Amino acid sequence: MKIPQVEGDYDTYQDKYPNEAFIEARGVQHHISYEEPAGDIKGLLFIMHGMDGHSGPSAYFARQVVRKNSMVAVGLDFRNFGLTKTNEKRGYIEDVHVLLADAEAVLTQLVEKYKVRQIFLAGLSMGGAIAFRMAINNKFPYAGLIMFAPSIRQHPEASPVMKKIAKFIGWLVPTLELSNKGGSSFCLKHKKCRFEDDPLNYTGKIIPGSVRAVLNFIDECETMFAQLSTPYLMFMGGVEKVVDPFLAVDLDR
Numbered sequence: 001m002k003i004p005q006v007e008g009d010y011d012t013y014q015d016k017y018p019n020e021a022f023i024e025a026r027g028v029q030h031h032i033s034y035e036e037p038a039g040d041i042k043g044l045l046f047i048m049h050g051m052d053g054h055s056g057p058s059a060y061f062a063r064q065v066v067r068k069n070s071m072v073a074v075g076l077d078f079r080n081f082g083l084t085k086t087n088e089k090r091g092y093i094e095d096v097h098v099l100l101a102d103a104e105a106v107l108t109q110l111v112e113k114y115k116v117r118q119i120f121l122a123g124l125s126m127g128g129a130i131a132f133r134m135a136i137n138n139k140f141p142y143a144g145l146i147m148f149a150p151s152i153r154q155h156p157e158a159s160p161v162m163k164k165i166a167k168f169i170g171w172l173v174p175t176l177e178l179s180n181k182g183g184s185s186f187c188l189k190h191k192k193c194r195f196e197d198d199p200l201n202y203t204g205k206i207i208p209g210s211v212r213a214v215l216n217f218i219d220e221c222e223t224m225f226a227q228l229s230t231p232y233l234m235f236m237g238g239v240e241k242v243v244d245p246f247l248a249v250d251l252d253r
Helices: 056-069 096-114 126-137 160-172 208-222 247-251
Strands: 019-025 028-035 043-048 071-076 119-124 144-148 185-188 191-194 232-235
Touching (some): 019 096, 043 056, 071 096, 096 208, 126 144, 126 208, 232 247
Parallel strands (some): 043 071, 119 144
Antiparallel strands (some): 019 028, 185 191
16 A cells, blocks of 8 residues: 655545444444545545544545545544544544454454455544554454554553552542543644643643543553554654654564
8 A cells, every 4th residue: 555645735634534324333323434436446435533532533644545545535433522422422432442442343344345355444643543453353354554553552651550549549449520631732734732622632721531441451562562463554753752762673573
């Protein structure tokens, strides 16, 4: 698969998937955003978002892959995020393994629909960690894995004490809403964009159970590096503050 270069007038909030649908899997109507090539479909790219996000911002990347590789690209909204709703609190993650099972169930239906053999996984942060575990589970003979700062090992400067406290609070009061997370921002096309400006992002208060679920999943992933056999491409930021910026070096050993 050819990795797209940034081209044209790029703005995540203007570039959108042309299609969307809902797929029932494991008792939940999962929202997907997708784009199909004009001609024959040669493969499938399955994209998963990070914690508190949704599939929409991956539209530009997906479109370039579709155009350059004649593949169908599908972005998934995990349960309780984006437009995938349940009876649980928005933004709540009981266990990341639940999201992992959901993703595999949705992907199974997509593979059956499109009858493809070449399947690529992609994910950002928590979505990258789920893609990592899907590749290890090897339900399909994945052709490749693309990870953007995957949450499979914490930053080496993260406090072990604070991690234990966060896990304990998440166990004690999993659905209690704590303080606001505070705004975050990033730049697109020389303008500042705020995470909270996107109504499909979860911008509510911190949910301790969700934090605990992600931390537990990171701990598991860190013990599984040697089990990854799928060809992969990883993107990391040098000023990364959440996951280990040298992760790609150690994963390659």
